[in-house]
Amino acid sequence: MSNGLNGCGEVVDLPISNTHHMAVLQAQDSSHTISLNKLARCGDLYGASAPMQQLFQMIGKVAPTSANVLIAGESGTGKELVAQAIHQLSREQEQPFVALNCSAVSPQLIEAELFGHERGSFTGAVRMQKGCFERADGGTLFLDEVTEMSLDMQVKLLRVLETSRFCRIGAEEETEVKVRVIAATNRDPVEAMKSGILRSDLFYRLSVFPLDLPPLRERGEDIRLLAGLFLDQLNEEDGRNRVFSKASWRLLNEYNWPGNVRELKNVVHRAYIMADHELDLLPAVNPNRSMVSEQIGDCVTVQLGSKLADAEQRLIYATLGHCGGNKTLTAEVLGVSLKTLYNRLNEYQAKLFLGDVIPHARPYGTQSRNQ
Numbered sequence: 001m002s003n004g005l006n007g008c009g010e011v012v013d014l015p016i017s018n019t020h021h022m023a024v025l026q027a028q029d030s031s032h033t034i035s036l037n038k039l040a041r042c043g044d045l046y047g048a049s050a051p052m053q054q055l056f057q058m059i060g061k062v063a064p065t066s067a068n069v070l071i072a073g074e075s076g077t078g079k080e081l082v083a084q085a086i087h088q089l090s091r092e093q094e095q096p097f098v099a100l101n102c103s104a105v106s107p108q109l110i111e112a113e114l115f116g117h118e119r120g121s122f123t124g125a126v127r128m129q130k131g132c133f134e135r136a137d138g139g140t141l142f143l144d145e146v147t148e149m150s151l152d153m154q155v156k157l158l159r160v161l162e163t164s165r166f167c168r169i170g171a172e173e174e175t176e177v178k179v180r181v182i183a184a185t186n187r188d189p190v191e192a193m194k195s196g197i198l199r200s201d202l203f204y205r206l207s208v209f210p211l212d213l214p215p216l217r218e219r220g221e222d223i224r225l226l227a228g229l230f231l232d233q234l235n236e237e238d239g240r241n242r243v244f245s246k247a248s249w250r251l252l253n254e255y256n257w258p259g260n261v262r263e264l265k266n267v268v269h270r271a272y273i274m275a276d277h278e279l280d281l282l283p284a285v286n287p288n289r290s291m292v293s294e295q296i297g298d299c300v301t302v303q304l305g306s307k308l309a310d311a312e313q314r315l316i317y318a319t320l321g322h323c324g325g326n327k328t329l330t331a332e333v334l335g336v337s338l339k340t341l342y343n344r345l346n347e348y349q350a351k352l353f354l355g356d357v358i359p360h361a362r363p364y365g366t367q368s369r370n371q
């Protein structure tokens with residue numbers, strides 16, 4: 001599957017001892033032995049499942065071109081890693097890779113972030129500042145959450161994509177750059193376009209080469225392989241030999257992973273910190289079980305004494321699972337806007353990073369996933 005460009009999609013040696021890794025995986029459950037020989041790598045992305053192999057091939061094809069790429073996928077599925085892999089495999093790999101999360105910058109500041117400003121162009125502009133386009137000149141600009149940009153800014157972005165020229169705020173002369181733009185969104189881009197959040201001209205300009213990242217729950221054996229990989233990386237750092245408990249091994253494939261690979265990585269890390277030898281993932285997924293209700297069939301019951309925010313999070317995760325991960329449908333069922341749903345999911349992920357309590361959710365209720 002090599003494409004001659006550092007072999008994206010090739011089966012590679014992990015940055016860990018394979019023998020050690022196999023030992024860890026085999027120790028879990030002899031009926032669930034996974035051969036790491038199947039694990040492929042593309043940049044810093046790992047995967048063995050069919051959709052990931054396909055994705056690696058697509059990355060290998062588009063990387064050496066100058067095409068703009070639009071990456072769509074749920075939060076935590078690895079969109080930034082895909083953008084980095086494309087850059088690393090491009091002819092411009094020695095040039096800068098600059099990333100900007102468009103939802104993290106206020107609408108007032110995003111223009112200055114993108115295009116820079118001249119000295120004295122607004123209060124506080126004490127010196128000239130280059131923007132992301134200039135800093136990425138010759139290389140790649142990764143625009144994460146591009147659909148969160150205002151429609152006015154989308155017009156300005158489109159113009160740069162078409163002319164390669166822009167004006168720093170307060171400048172009289174235009175600046176010319178050669179930048180490849182890779183954009184990403186947590187939303188379904190076609191839905192975003194239909195609902196007027198994403199301008200159609202920008203959509204068509206960006207999606208010369210669209211890439212869809214599958215949610216982790218649709219990647220079958222990748223869940224255990226990635227969990228094993230993350231555990232091995234932690235063991236390697238500490239010189240330890242911790243393993244998953246049998247219940248954890250099962251949970252890996254039963255849980256729905258709404259926060260995708262990011263959540264898996266955090267959960268393994270959290271369980272690793274708590275473990276003496278065997279990792280117990282259940283409390284790591286659900287660190288405060290006493291505050292958490294049971295989910296039975298299609299019902300979510302909430303224990304009296306729960307915080308309203310915890311109950312809301314639980315209902316959102318359960319509905320998301322019930323809707324098969326379809327966020328538009330989930331928002332409809334819950335009677336909230338898609339934006340509100342995304343805001344909540346982003347908040348939960350931020351909490352996850354800060355180590356806050358995550359109410360246990362098995363969004364698929366009684367459904368369990370088979371490999």
Ligand SMILES: Nc1ncnc2c1ncn2[C@@H]1O[C@H](COP(=O)(O)OP(=O)(O)OP(=O)(O)O)[C@@H](O)[C@H]1O
Nearest residue numbers: 044045046047074075076077078079080081261262
């Ligand atoms: N296939 C993979 N192999 C190894 N690590 C992965 C993989 N996919 C994601 N990760 C890890 O998961 C975390 C989230 O990845 P990343 O930031 O690329 O996701 P994202 O889709 O851009 O998220 P967001 O939409 O929230 O910005 C990172 O720590 C990344 O290293």
